[in-house]
Amino acid sequence: MSNSILESTSGESTAMSADKPVSVTVMSMQQALNRALDEVLAENPKAVIFGEDCGRLGGVFRITDGLQARHGAQRVFDTPLAESGILGMSVGLAMAGFHPIPEVQFDGFAYPAINQIVCQIARMNYRSRGTMPMPITLRVPSFGGIRAPEHHGESLEALFAHVPGLKVVSPSNPHEAYHLLKYAATRPDPVIFMEPKSRYWQKGEVDFAADGDAPTGSKVMREGRHLTLVAWGAMVSRCLQVAELAAEDGIDIEVLDLRWLKPIDAAGLAASVRKTRRAVVVHEAPLTSGLGAEVAQLITQSCFDTLKAPVERVTGFDVPYPSGDLEDEYIPNIDRILFGIQRVLEYKRG
Amino acid sequence: MAEISFPLPDLGEGLIEATVLEWLVSPGEQVERNQPLVEVETTKSAVELPSPQAGKVVRIHGGPGDKINVGEPLIVFEVPDNTAGIVGTVPKEEAPKRRVRLSAVLDED
Structure with a gap:
């Protein structure tokens, strides 16, 4: 069984800072998630990983590559192509004291499992007066950007965030992926972990120690004075590109990675x-009843007196996610985000 | 690199085997998804099997005239580890392009 995802990691550089060792490695998000899962399995004997192709193949995106060989087929295994069964089994395993880490292979495949997620996983702890917690970490390769067919590019964060009892989080880079997944997989509550599949292959520095970098709340990825871009998942890197371009025009933009989509870090939004x-929120999901509306309201609530303009939203459209050829027209691109920023900048009170 | 084996699929209505007529690819060859791989004959008809994926052919099973049972290995592909089994394509990292310029007079009150 190939362990190559882990082994092909570029050399780990362990340097000594003034007082403690710092371990920073350049790796892809695939590798960072793989390493996080490997450590979770090693640290928690009750953790089990399963899903379609998760075992022998190591997942279609190689996130569970080599884990079955290292931890055994009792703890990392394949399931039938039946998402309702995958999540139903998670409920039973959680009741029996396990920490299930199921994978739904693609965002759009979560729909057949919605009943298990909403009616069982999200409310079992509530229903049982706290005697049956559901420590389930559901990994969902999410969002668009890889030219895939229908059901392979959808953004379900608003659906999940609307369900009481679920927590929702999405990492934007390899460092965030490692730390947020390790944190999510130790929570006593169900967490929907939305992996931005278009960012799986992009490499970045992962600081495994990351002391003082809490895996909760939002995170300022770039500081700025004139406007806050709020984003999550794959849109964070795009917003960072936009911020660089805006700087050429003399506009200093702050990029806030929301990270946790339920609960949303209202204090972090307010501070920024x-x-x-000024604020623009960017997401791939359709506009109407998208999470951008929630973000806009939270900002309005806390910053109404000082806002220079209404919060703008730059989002996908109110249509089914299109086939690969039309993806670039659907996902917010650099120009659409810049237009959103311009609308805020030129807003005049009537 | 990872190896992915493609077994002979059920070619319809509960057929249990097929006879290889002619291989249209050979080991070492890079094939594309949907490229015809092999012509096989069943008790019903002769059909070309399209490739289920892109990859480099590592091994083929059975020569002309050989029978292969449904579910037995037909062909083995080699694919890069980090793209094995992927649906869709790995996005290219491109330098950001823009057509929109920002203009604003910012009052710093």
Whole structure:
């Protein structure tokens, strides 16, 4: 069995800082997630990983590559192509004291499992007066950007965030992926872990120690004075590109990676927008009832008196996610985000 | 690199085997998804099997005239580890392009 995803990691550089060792490695998000899962399995004997092709193949995106060989087929295994069964089994395993880490192979495949997620996983702890917690970490390769067919590019965060009892999180880079997954997999509550599949292959520095970098709340990825771009998942890197371009025009943009989509870090949003007094929220999901509306309301609630303009949303459209050829027209691109920023910048009170 | 084996699929209505007529690819060859791999004959008809994926052919099983049972290995592909089994394509990292410029007079009150 190939362990090559882990082994092909570029050399780990362990340097000594003034007082403690710092371990920073350049790796892809695939490798960072793989390493996080490997460590979770090693640290928690109750953790089990399963899903379609998760075992022998190591997952269609290689996230579970080599884990079955290292931890055994009792703890990392394949399931039938039946998402309702995958999540139903997770409920039973959680009741029996396990920490299931199921994978739904693609976002759109979560629909057949919605009943198990909403009616069982999200409310079993509530229903049982706290005697049956559901420590389930559901990994969902999510969002678009890889030219895949229908059901392989959808953004379900607003659906999940709307369900009481679920937590929702999405990492934007390899460092975030490693730390957020390790944190999510130790929670006593169900967490929907939305992996931005278009960012799986992009490499970045992962600081495994990351002391003082709490895996909760939002995170400022770039500081700026004039406007806050709020994003999550794959849109964070695009917003960072936009911020660089805006700097050429003299506009200093702050990029806030929301990270946790339920609960949303209202205090972090408020702190950023109180400073910049302008905000644009960017997401791939359709506009109507998308999470951008929730973000806009939270900002309005906390910053109404100081906002220079209404919060803008730059999002996907209110249509089914299109086939690969039309993807670039659907996902917010650099120009659409810049237009959103311009609308905020030129807003005049009537 | 990872090896992925493609077994002979059930070619319809519960057929249990097929006879290889002619291989259209050979080991070492890079094939594309849907490229014809092999012509086989069943008790019903002769059919060309399209490739289920892109990859480099590592091994083929059975020569002309050989019978292969449904579910037995037909062909083995080699694919890069980090793209094995992927649906869709790995996005290219491109330098950001823009057509929109920002213009604003910012009052720093």
